[in-house]
Amino acid sequence: MAWNEPGGGNQHDPWSSGGRRGGNDGDGNRGGNNGGNKGGNNQGPPDLDEALKKFQDKLNSMLGGGKKGGGKKTGGGGGGKSRNPFALPGLLIVAALAIWAAMGFYLVDQSERGVVLRFGEFQSIVDPGLQWNPPLIDEVRMVNVTRVRSLTQTQSMLTRDENIVEVEISAQYQVANPGDFVLNVRDPATSIENALDSALRHVVGGTDMIDILTSGREILGSSVSSRLQSYLDNYGAGIRLQTINIESTSAPEPVIDAFDDVIRAREDRQRTINQGIAYANAIIPEAQGQAQRVVEQGQGYRESVVARAQGQANRFNSLLTEYRNSPGIMRERMYLDAIEEVFGNTPKVLLDVSDNAPLMYLPLDQLRGGNRSSSGNNANSNESLDPAVLERLRNTQGSSSSSSNNNSSIRREGR
Numbered sequence: 426m427a428w429n430e431p432g433g434g435n436q437h438d439p440w441s442s443g444g445r446r447g448g449n450d451g452d453g454n455r456g457g458n459n460g461g462n463k464g465g466n467n468q469g470p471p472d473l474d475e476a477l478k479k480f481q482d483k484l485n486s487m488l489g490g491g492k493k494g495g496g497k498k499t500g501g502g503g504g505g506k507s508r509n510p511f512a513l514p515g516l517l518i519v520a521a522l523a524i525w526a527a528m529g530f531y532l533v534d535q536s537e538r539g540v541v542l543r544f545g546e547f548q549s550i551v552d553p554g555l556q557w558n559p560p561l562i563d564e565v566r567m568v569n570v571t572r573v574r575s576l577t578q579t580q581s582m583l584t585r586d587e588n589i590v591e592v593e594i595s596a597q598y599q600v601a602n603p604g605d606f607v608l609n610v611r612d613p614a615t616s617i618e619n620a621l622d623s624a625l626r627h628v629v630g631g632t633d634m635i636d637i638l639t640s641g642r643e644i645l646g647s648s649v650s651s652r653l654q655s656y657l658d659n660y661g662a663g664i665r666l667q668t669i670n671i672e673s674t675s676a677p678e679p680v681i682d683a684f685d686d687v688i689r690a691r692e693d694r695q696r697t698i699n700q701g702i703a704y705a706n707a708i709i710p711e712a713q714g715q716a717q718r719v720v721e722q723g724q725g726y727r728e729s730v731v732a733r734a735q736g737q738a739n740r741f742n743s744l745l746t747e748y749r750n751s752p753g754i755m756r757e758r759m760y761l762d763a764i765e766e767v768f769g770n771t772p773k774v775l776l777d778v779s780d781n782a783p784l785m786y787l788p789l790d791q792l793r794g795g796n797r798s799s800s801g802n803n804a805n806s807n808e809s810l811d812p813a814v815l816e817r818l819r820n821t822q823g824s825s826s827s828s829s830n831n832n833s834s835i836r837r838e839g840r
Contacts, residue, residue, distance in 0.1 A: 528560040536571040538603040550603055568603040573667060576618060581677070582626050588634040593672040594649065596621055598664050605663030613662055617653075620660070624652040637674050638688060646671045 532555055533539045539551035542564040551558075551565070558565055579593040598617065600606045610616045628648045632641060650669035657664045676684035748755040 525560060529557045531556055531558070531565060533567065537567045537569050540566045540568060540603050540607045542566065547604055547608055566607050568600055568606055570600045570603060573597050573599055574614075576614070576621065577672070578618065578621060578625070580622060580625065582629045584629055584634040584637060585631055586633045589677050590629065590634050590637050591673075591675050591677065592625060592629060592637070593674075594621070594625055594646075595670045595672055596653070597667040599667060600663060601665035602663030605661050607663075609661040609663065613664065616660060616662060617657065617664060620656040621649075621653055624649050624656060627652060634676075635688075635691070638676065638684070639691070642671045642674060645674075 531539075533551055533553045535553045537553065539556065541548040541551060541558055543562060545564075548563065556565075575595060575597050577593070577595040579591065581589055581591045584590055596617070606613055628645060629637060632645060637645060646669050649671075650666060653669070654666050657666070675681060744755065744759070
């Protein structure tokens with residue numbers, strides 16, 4: 426039978442030490458437990474009512490109160506100790522201090538830095554991690570130092586040549602010094618916007634419009650970047666620029682077509698100039714090379730002529746010396762050399778034929794050429810012979826015993 430079954434005799438829980446949970450005794454204690462857990466084998470859970478009563482008793486004792494009624498009277502007086510009037514405020518102060526100290530803990534993210542202000546005055550910069558500062562005394566302002574902030578502006582402004590141009594510019598920046606960023610400038614975003622506008626107008630006002638619209642955009646961006654960074658450093662804004670980009674530059678809408686025509690004409694002009702420069706760069710080196718070659722050829726010809734003249738002069742001096750020693754031999758040698766040189770450069774052939782001997786003819790002129798076929802040589806040689814020589818050849822081949830003149834030799838000439 427269960428211990429708590431209705432109508433059963435077992436009304437005791439299984440954790441009690443046995444014995445019946447009776448009513449209160451004369452002193453107000455519960456029966457069976459004998460004033461607590463004394464005696465027996467109490468293995469059950471604690472009694473919540475009893476625990477709450479003990480806590481109330483301890484609280485009353487801390488506040489200076491005693492037990493009410495029921496106790497023995499000592500002497501003639503009644504009641505317990507008198508209540509301490511400072512106990513409750515002290516307890517409240519301790520609790521308030523604990524809550525105040527717990528409020529001072531905070532966590533700084535890895536991408537942030539904390540700027541600590543003590544009664545409004547800069548105190549320090551805290552790093553990422555769990556930090557504690559006295560609340561209501563120190564104020565901590567979190568600043569993200571890794572996020573790249575951006576700003577874009579589109580402005581119409583006057584150029585140096587008194588034209589109006591529209592420029593769209595964008596800037597990216599980061600916080601370099603959290604303390605300066607928080608304290609030196611009230612509104613950093615507005616400050617950098619105004620500084621960017623001022624720097625852009627200053628640079629555009631000193632540049633011609635055609636440079637802004639064409640090739641001067643890169644120079645414009647670098648000039649604006651350096652000037653804007655100097656402005657921010659003078660302000661002590663704690664901002665470091667990352668990039669400055671000139672997104673677009675254009676003329677005002679009513680005259681944009683005319684400006685486009687002008688830009689195209691300038692581009693065509695520059696392209697033609699570049700083509701001319703490229704052609705000049707290709708022609709001039711070639712002409713210079715040809716001129717140098719002609720000069721070197723002239724120098725080579727001069728040196729060869731001079732060397733040939735010097736060689737001929739030296740040869741003549743040598744021949745003169747030999748001629749003085751033996752004039753006859755030298756005259757005959759010189760004659761033979763001259764005849765050899767003359768007949769060596771002519772296509773004519775001299776033949777010495779006797780009267781009764783057969784005429785053996787060889788195409789010597791063709792043999793000297795060496796670049797024609799044998800059949801062609803014979804045909805060409807017969808065609809190149811003199812008619813008288815051909816007639817003589819026919820007569821010689823027809824009758825080998827015919828008479829001839831008394832001359833011992835006949836000069837035949839053929840080509």
